[in-house]
Amino acid sequence: MRYVQGKYPLLAKNNIARGIYEMNILAPDLAALAVPGQFVHIALAGHSLRRPISICRIDEAHGVIKIVFALKGQGTRDLADVPVNSTLDIMGPMGNGFTLLEPGRKVILIGGGIGVPPMVGLSDYYREYATAISGFRDASIKILQDEFEKNGSRTILCTDDGSAGIHGFVTQPLEELLSSDGHYDCVYACGPMPMLKVISGICGKYDTLCQVSLEQHMGCGIGACLVCAVNIRRDGEEHFLHVCKDGPVFDSREVVW
Numbered sequence: 105m106r107y108v109q110g111k112y113p114l115l116a117k118n119n120i121a122r123g124i125y126e127m128n129i130l131a132p133d134l135a136a137l138a139v140p141g142q143f144v145h146i147a148l149a150g151h152s153l154r155r156p157i158s159i160c161r162i163d164e165a166h167g168v169i170k171i172v173f174a175l176k177g178q179g180t181r182d183l184a185d186v187p188v189n190s191t192l193d194i195m196g197p198m199g200n201g202f203t204l205l206e207p208g209r210k211v212i213l214i215g216g217g218i219g220v221p222p223m224v225g226l227s228d229y230y231r232e233y234a235t236a237i238s239g240f241r242d243a244s245i246k247i248l249q250d251e252f253e254k255n256g257s258r259t260i261l262c263t264d265d266g267s268a269g270i271h272g273f274v275t276q277p278l279e280e281l282l283s284s285d286g287h288y289d290c291v292y293a294c295g296p297m298p299m300l301k302v303i304s305g306i307c308g309k310y311d312t313l314c315q316v317s318l319e320q321h322m323g324c325g326i327g328a329c330l331v332c333a334v335n336i337r338r339d340g341e342e343h344f345l346h347v348c349k350d351g352p353v354f355d356s357r358e359v360v361w
Contacts, residue, residue, distance in 0.1 A: 132167030140225030141201030216295025
């Protein structure tokens, strides 16, 4: 795992939905190493542990990365309060990202809630060959749909309460696509574990490759602690691996759900 650590300027930040922020950070050396699905580990004054945040978009040409995060506790609230033009202490890119297929392959991108941001980087790569399915509790926390549309990706929005898009879960359009819309080369997914488990089952039913990005609490971010251990089956045997170092992306067939 190759990563860098430094203090990087915060170029811009915006409150893009209820309790959700985006930040653009100037980090050329980090952007040059990053692939979709990796994350950054951010240190904040007054907090003993760094905060892991998924990378949403990688603009290598301009040396900029975008992160999107939800306010979940004091750490993310303090991150949201960091002033523009100040610097952030960041390690990254951390972990193993998604495996990219050749351009032009037909794929499905599925994000649930704050699992939507990592799908943007994949949409940047696959563009019109990607179908992006996004799920949110309600319309007030809907984010990043315009980013998929600008890339030419087909966009399907779902909300639990029906306040926007399809009234239901992301698994409904997924099964409809796999059963009736022809062959897909891969399904990429990020979100809550129960959602990923169902997605994995549907992809298995239709014999479709599926890569999942697991969400786990993290301590060190480099595999030295056991906070983010996950049970993985490889070569017929089960192993506890680290989501931070060995993931966060795994072949869904390997995860012991």
